[in-house]
Amino acid sequence: MVRIWGEITPEVENIILRDFHANQPYEKLLTDITEFALSNGKLYLSAMIDCFDGMVVGWTIGTRPNADLVNTMLDQVIADLPEGCHPIVHSDRGCHYRWPGWIERMNGAGLIRSMSKKGCSPDNAACEGFFGRLKNEMFYGRSWTGVSLDDFSREIDRYINWYNHKRIKLSLGGMSPIEYRHHLGFAA
Template sequence: MTHGECLFKKAPGHRKEGSLTRVRYASRFQAIQELQEEQGFPVQALCRIAGVSRAAYYKWRKRTPTAEEKHNEALMVLVREVQTRVRGIYGYRRMAQHLTRELGQPVNRKRLYRLMKIYDLQAVIRRKKKRSPAASPQHVEANKLNRNFQASQPNEKWLTDITEFVDATGRKAFLSTVFDLYDKSIVHYEISPLNNNQLVFQTMEQALRACPGAQPMIHSDRGFQYTSRGFKAIVEAHGLDHSMSRVSRCLDNGPMEGFFGTLKCEEYYLPYSFYATYEDLVKAIRRYIRFYNHQRYQEHLNGLTPIEYRNQAA
């Protein structure tokens, strides 16, 4: 019998549900054992936190692992090794395909799906968004900008939008920005784990505070934040002229989309870029925007950075 056959053939006395239950609690018991041995935490407290009884834990310590438990443990060792190599981008389908090629033996997708779910191993790549009914906009404006992306002075025309990023744990970070068409600078940005009205309102208010007296045309898409009464109130309170992209016309906000593409190509999608936590991801975004505004020379700005070009106008 080959190594692959040993790992993936069903063990005698196979009981799917009972085995998975044992695996699920085994991960808790394993954590309790490691914390008790390495950190000296009391078993009783650890069991209470993990939601298991001390009797069950000590029974597990004395157990003789079944053949199927050994198969599952060996399989998950391989899965973790592969996930580390590919930086977490494999889901259970691609993982099964990869292991099948690597081991020369078919790996059961359903089995792999159940085990990866129990051990909380998920792909970090973007998933298809669930479609939901579009909300009725509270306020809509015409496309007054009309793709005229030229500006003769700072704070004449601003663009705004939101994009999202995901860290290695699957936690999202939403970046809301205000972009000046004159010097291609990021006037202000905010990052939040929530994509809500408050994120957009705070971005806009802080951008206006950073540029006292500015009354630019502000162009956005028709996202729910920008069509809300709250955003309209900010626009009216500061005497701004609001312009909106047409439905499904992302090119109406082209330079803003272009900046997001540049950020992701030059930072987020780099082969060596890996963001283990939300905080790591936020730091990387902030670092890149500082670099973009102050150090990234642009040919169409006469070889200056956005901030140098802006200061030159001032």
């Protein structure tokens, strides 16, 4: 047992071990939260990335990095999973992924938990990489002064939809994640 911020939870094994390769969709999923600091407040993005092709398979945006943010995202992903699919879901050791609501949802859907070593961001590098690309391509270098949190939230949604449907990746043969899945005969 590991004691974290007054909470006692069993330690979870790091199954991924920085092997971010997957042979099919929904085999290995990575999740984390990132923050956007704007002049009028902060927004948080909770996202789940598929190791197969980098597709963002679920996301929520909110003003607090809390259990509701991650649990809502996880509920969305679970609802969209193909029947009989029980992927590994890898996260950092944040309290969001140790709270009873998260654990109950994971267990109820038959998902396999995996967690990074404490304070080791390279253990979730593929998810961190998506956040870096998102911020470099749509956030940094632009003035967001005067943009409401609701409008910025819509911009993040637009980016993620563009990323999944249109943004090409050389590793996918110059296709977007959705195009790549269609090309291989997988449902998106």
